[in-house]
Amino acid sequence: MTAQEPRNRTPEPEKPAVGAAGATKTAEVMHIDLDARKRLLAVIGGNRVTYCYQCGACVGDCPSARFYEGFNPREIMLTVLLGGLDELLCPDSIIWKCSNCYNCYERCPQDVRPVEVIIALKNLIKEDGHQPQDVQSIYETILKTGRSAPVIAGLARTRERLGLPPLPPIDMAEIQAILKPDTAEEGRGPENELGKRS
Amino acid sequence: MKALFFPGCLIPIKYPQMEVAVRRTLPPLGIEIVDLEGFSCCPDPIFFQAADKVGWLTMAARNLCLAEEAGIDIFTICSGCTGTLSEANHILKHEPPMRDMVNRRLKRIGKEYRGEIEVRHIVTLIREKVGLERVRESVKRPLEGVRVALHYGCHLLKPSDIMRVDDPDEPQILHQLIEAIGAQPIVHDERFLCCGKACIDPDLPLEMTRTVLRSVKEADVDCMGLICPTCFSSFDTGQLLIARKTGEKMDVPPVYYFQLLGLAQGLTPAEVGLNRHRIKPLSLFEKIGQGVT
Ligand code: SF4
Numbered sequence: 501m502t503a504q505e506p507r508n509r510t511p512e513p514e515k516p517a518v519g520a521a522g523a524t525k526t527a528e529v530m531h532i533d534l535d536a537r538k539r540l541l542a543v544i545g546g547n548r549v550t551y552c553y554q555c556g557a558c559v560g561d562c563p564s565a566r567f568y569e570g571f572n573p574r575e576i577m578l579t580v581l582l583g584g585l586d587e588l589l590c591p592d593s594i595i596w597k598c599s600n601c602y603n604c605y606e607r608c609p610q611d612v613r614p615v616e617v618i619i620a621l622k623n624l625i626k627e628d629g630h631q632p633q634d635v636q637s638i639y640e641t642i643l644k645t646g647r648s649a650p651v652i653a654g655l656a657r658t659r660e661r662l663g664l665p666p667l668p669p670i671d672m673a674e675i676q677a678i679l680k681p682d683t684a685e686e687g688r689g690p691e692n693e694l695g696k697r698s
Numbered sequence: 699m700k701a702l703f704f705p706g707c708l709i710p711i712k713y714p715q716m717e718v719a720v721r722r723t724l725p726p727l728g729i730e731i732v733d734l735e736g737f738s739c740c741p742d743p744i745f746f747q748a749a750d751k752v753g754w755l756t757m758a759a760r761n762l763c764l765a766e767e768a769g770i771d772i773f774t775i776c777s778g779c780t781g782t783l784s785e786a787n788h789i790l791k792h793e794p795p796m797r798d799m800v801n802r803r804l805k806r807i808g809k810e811y812r813g814e815i816e817v818r819h820i821v822t823l824i825r826e827k828v829g830l831e832r833v834r835e836s837v838k839r840p841l842e843g844v845r846v847a848l849h850y851g852c853h854l855l856k857p858s859d860i861m862r863v864d865d866p867d868e869p870q871i872l873h874q875l876i877e878a879i880g881a882q883p884i885v886h887d888e889r890f891l892c893c894g895k896a897c898i899d900p901d902l903p904l905e906m907t908r909t910v911l912r913s914v915k916e917a918d919v920d921c922m923g924l925i926c927p928t929c930f931s932s933f934d935t936g937q938l939l940i941a942r943k944t945g946e947k948m949d950v951p952p953v954y955y956f957q958l959l960g961l962a963q964g965l966t967p968a969e970v971g972l973n974r975h976r977i978k979p980l981s982l983f984e985k986i987g988q989g990v991t
Pocket residue numbers: 551552553554555556557558559573574577607608609610611612613614
């Protein structure tokens with residue numbers, strides 16, 4: 501597909517699109533990988549990225565952008581919009597530098613909730629099996645014990661000495677049952693009027 | 699009033715002294731703590747949510763179901779638990795398709811989310827259901843002249859449309875609670891900076907933590923006043939790691955708000971578990987005439 505250049509506009513000088521690995525851009529043509537984008541739109545919280553108009557309001561108060569060169573929520577949103585998911589779904593993806601502080605969620609005038617888009621991307625990384633060790637070990641600890649911190653030897657005694665009741669048991673059969681993926685019969689989840697999950 | 703205690707994981711397992719402080723300081727405010735068997739991890743809003751958003755929502759819904767069965771509103775003592783349970787409660791109350799999806803999974807264990815209870819962080823519970831006056835009345839030994847650097851952390855306040863606790867750019871709730879015990883809330887430059895705990899990187903979390911700690915140090919305080927165990931871990935263990943890595947020694951004692959409340963209610967440092975802390979608030983002990991147990 502060849503895009504028509506608007507008549508009264510001089511084509512921009514050759515400048516690579518910022519952070520857009522999945523898109524190829526020349527002076528005249530830009531290909532956007534819509535199929536790659538669709539995968540994200542199906543994850544909870546991923547669909548709002550389409551509201552992004554690239555204003556950059558999410559960047560000013562982003563602590564990761566302040567302290568980590570190359571991290572920028574606006575650029576991450578742009579990369580997603582252009583379908584460059586491969587770059588964001590690789591094992592050492594920059595999205596793991598996000599601090600989950602929700603400042604971008606507060607600042608975005610378009611209700612994109614960039615942090616939620618980033619969390620949706622992280623879910624795709626897990627789906628692909630490329631999650632960092634920190635994530636995997638918390639995930640496994642919760643799956644096995646129902647708690648996020650491993651119960652260390654001696655804790656029962658410490659709690660008793662402090663006058664605290666023992667940690668109550670957790671019904672792990674219940675936890676494991678609800679964490680199993682949905683069956684075909686149960687369906688893969690709701691679709692909203694846009695055909696995207698809300 | 700009765701309030702259903704959601705202890706979470708980090709405090710009862712890693713920082714039980716904070717649980718001690720909560721259990722000792724709430725009864726004098728007229729709050730009857732109700733314990734319930736069966737709660738799991740909230741679950742973890744950072745890494746668990748990053749791994750499985752639907753599972754995260756469903757596990758949170760199961761916890762909310764247990765509270766619904768007990769018929770009592772939940773109070774949390776950790777900002778992470780507050781975030782997960784409030785967000786899940788909000789989504790499930792307001793988005794029927796999500797509720798249906800989660801309820802299909804809960805059906806496997808004979809449960810159903812109905813949306814009948816509220817979730818509040820303990821500080822919100824105090825402000826809304828008990829009143830600051832009651833806190834003031836419970837004070838036997840005002841922490842006069844004690845300078846406390848406030849650090850709200852992220853997840854008590856944001857996302858503000860869901861949390862509805864305070865204005866995230868101009869929060870008041872901790873100021874008021876610190877004033878209620880006679881101490882002086884101190885505003886420092888980096889009070890809104892995230893502790894960085896969720897970033898997966900060898901340097902980034904320490905950079906953020908160090909920036910906050912330097913700002914606190916400049917404000918010349920007796921301690922930091924926190925309400926989140928994750929912030930606590932960043933500022934406590936973080937100081938060790940920073941010293942090891944760069945040689946910079948901060949000596950800023952992080953303290954959980956309910957330990958301060960306990961001191962003001964007349965408890966000793968050991969009775970609120972401060973003897974377990976690596977970096978003890980020595981100048982605070984001195985100001986209130988307590989030994990360094
Ligand atoms: S603030 Fe919102 S609309 Fe603006 S660039 Fe960021 S995500 Fe896009």
